[in-house]
Amino acid sequence: MNRRILIVDDTKGIHDDFKKILASGSTVASGLASARAAFFGETSPAPDGGSAGHASAVEDYDLTCCFQGLDALELARSSVEEGNPFAIAFVDVRMPPGIDGVQTIKRLWEIDPNIQCVICSAFSDYSWPQMINELGHTDKLLILKKPFDPTEICQIASAFTEKWNAAHREQKAIQLISQKEIEARAYASSLETLNKALATAKASADRTSAMKSDFIMRLTTEMSTHLNAILDRLIESDQVTGLDDALDRSQRLLGMINKVIDFTQVELGSLILADQQCDLRGVLADISERYAPIAEEKGLDLRLEVAQAVPDVILTDPHRLIQILSYLVENAVQYTDTGFVAVRLLREPTGCWDTVRLRFEVEDTGCGVDGDLSGKIFEPFAASADGRFMDGSGLGLTVATRVARLMGGEVSFASTTGVGTTFTLELEVKTANN
Numbered sequence: 001m002n003r004r005i006l007i008v009d010d011t012k013g014i015h016d017d018f019k020k021i022l023a024s025g026s027t028v029a030s031g032l033a034s035a036r037a038a039f040f041g042e043t044s045p046a047p048d049g050g051s052a053g054h055a056s057a058v059e060d061y062d063l064t065c066c067f068q069g070l071d072a073l074e075l076a077r078s079s080v081e082e083g084n085p086f087a088i089a090f091v092d093v094r095m096p097p098g099i100d101g102v103q104t105i106k107r108l109w110e111i112d113p114n115i116q117c118v119i120c121s122a123f124s125d126y127s128w129p130q131m132i133n134e135l136g137h138t139d140k141l142l143i144l145k146k147p148f149d150p151t152e153i154c155q156i157a158s159a160f161t162e163k164w165n166a167a168h169r170e171q172k173a174i175q176l177i178s179q180k181e182i183e184a185r186a187y188a189s190s191l192e193t194l195n196k197a198l199a200t201a202k203a204s205a206d207r208t209s210a211m212k213s214d215f216i217m218r219l220t221t222e223m224s225t226h227l228n229a230i231l232d233r234l235i236e237s238d239q240v241t242g243l244d245d246a247l248d249r250s251q252r253l254l255g256m257i258n259k260v261i262d263f264t265q266v267e268l269g270s271l272i273l274a275d276q277q278c279d280l281r282g283v284l285a286d287i288s289e290r291y292a293p294i295a296e297e298k299g300l301d302l303r304l305e306v307a308q309a310v311p312d313v314i315l316t317d318p319h320r321l322i323q324i325l326s327y328l329v330e331n332a333v334q335y336t337d338t339g340f341v342a343v344r345l346l347r348e349p350t351g352c353w354d355t356v357r358l359r360f361e362v363e364d365t366g367c368g369v370d371g372d373l374s375g376k377i378f379e380p381f382a383a384s385a386d387g388r389f390m391d392g393s394g395l396g397l398t399v400a401t402r403v404a405r406l407m408g409g410e411v412s413f414a415s416t417t418g419v420g421t422t423f424t425l426e427l428e429v430k431t432a433n434n
Helices: 012-022 027-040 069-081 101-111 128-135 150-235 240-268 280-297 318-334 396-406
Strands: 004-008 062-066 088-092 116-121 141-145 276-279 301-306 313-316 340-348 355-364 410-416 420-431
Touching: 004 012, 004 069, 012 062, 012 150, 062 069, 069 088, 069 101, 088 101, 088 150, 101 116, 101 128, 116 150, 128 141, 141 150, 240 318, 240 396, 276 280, 276 318, 280 301, 280 318, 280 340, 313 318, 318 340, 318 355, 318 396, 318 420, 396 410, 396 420
Parallel strands: 004 062, 004 088, 088 116, 116 141, 301 340
Antiparallel strands: 276 313, 313 420, 340 355, 355 420, 410 420
16 A cells, blocks of 8 residues: 655645644544544544554555655656655645746656645645646646645545555556456467367378378279289289289289388388498499389380489498389389480589588479379378379388488479479488598
8 A cells, every 4th residue: 555645845844744644643643544434334443543453543654755846856756766656745836946836746747647746835826727727637636725724634645545546456457457368368369379270280180091091992902903913813824924914013012012111110210221331323223223124114215324423432321212212213114104214313512521412313204293293292192183193002202202301301393294204302411432
């Protein structure tokens, strides 16, 4: 409860009068407290100023006195800065040689707009219209004529301190409500964001679940088809062509199973990289040995191009590098009916002497990537509008991309429908001596 009162008067006797009137043991203050107790149904205070039963204590004001308006301004400024402002200021009008009471109050409100002011005068120095003109219409100002009526001073002090404290409590309540409103809005916003995220996650999970279900159905159908064909050819084992077809289908079936295993390892985080010396030209020779016969059978030209600046040996996981390139070349050969498939290996500059950035390009003259697949070609189980998987299982490109990221690389593509597609693997690795 703020009961701080500032007395501004150039006469010390006036200071003493205020202290006598507003002191807790004064007769006037005690009488006023008794009247207040009777009005509010409280027990009257004891004659010694203490409490009787549940009596309310006599109001005790904290008085600060000064003689000039400028001194009052400094006191008010300091009190505001310290967070302990005055509730009321009793200000005399005439305080030569300094500023008068009206100007003092005007500047007090510039420092502390909440202070309640009582202007005290025995003379008509200012008319009411003049005061209004200087100070404006406000409920924070009263006029007290000298000589003072002690009871009137006590009433003003009590009413104005209660008014100041009520306004202060209201302001605190408004601030608290505003803060709670901000917190509530932030909480509501966070809930809305969370709900959207959950909805997005659920939609993604539902979509992935549907894609997986569709994938399992298609994969099961395709595996069943290959197995039935293999059994049929084995029954006709006297025919060489039948055995060749059975072998081909067995290899396709094994490839699909390997992709599922690779994808599962990547998803579970159990795929382990083993960096070692890797012969780059040997890797490309291995790719050519695997896919040249398939390309030749389709009438395609499988080309290998290696830039002279490419080092012979690097440090990486050769098995995983072959795995990525195999999936890219396999995809290119599968979707190219005429023309060629070119595998290029280029070197790009880096800022480190012992590091090399390699760029593998797999270019084909095939059908290109369908528009509906361009945005999800690296997603698992991605199928085109006709239900076909890009590589027969819908996992090869996904595995290639994710393994490349584990190795610190990136797979991208550029495609033109009816012209062809180029898949690119960029990989930064350490060089190694032969």
